[in-house]
Amino acid sequence: MWQSKMMICGLGLIIGLMLGFIGGYFWVKDELVAMSDVTTSHFIASEVEANMGQYFSASPEVGMYALQTNIRLLESQKKRNSKILDEKVLAWDLVLSYARLGKLAEKLGKKVVAERAFSRALDASKQTGREFKSLSDLLQLVEKLDNSVKRTRKEKVDTLSEPRL
16 A cells, blocks of 8 residues: 555656756756857857967968868858857858958969859858959959958057056
């Protein structure tokens, strides 16, 4: 008799724990997804920033590798149909990464890689809302942006190297 009561209590405890676990999951599920999205967006931002740092400061070979890594990361977000990044921002990042990859490949004499990268940059530009009519238009924009970034980076270094009073 007491064994059957213990079994019923044990069964009730197990069912209660399971229901509590399931209820708790549904209660925090949205918070976990939101935290995951924030973590992923921070990861993407830090990776893109690190890769762009390599593009601006390392050798062309290292810059190419960094841009290829950047492109893989951005393309994976695009394939996942991720809502973490705005579609136009993602498209612009891809356009600029492909164009910069093409510039470095051209500089290293890798014509096939450069042509493929430039072609993909122009294709991706269609998703930005600003389709470039020619490759030279795109490369002029990239050159302006790169010069602006280089000036900003130089100013930051100059500011940090000034003696403090």
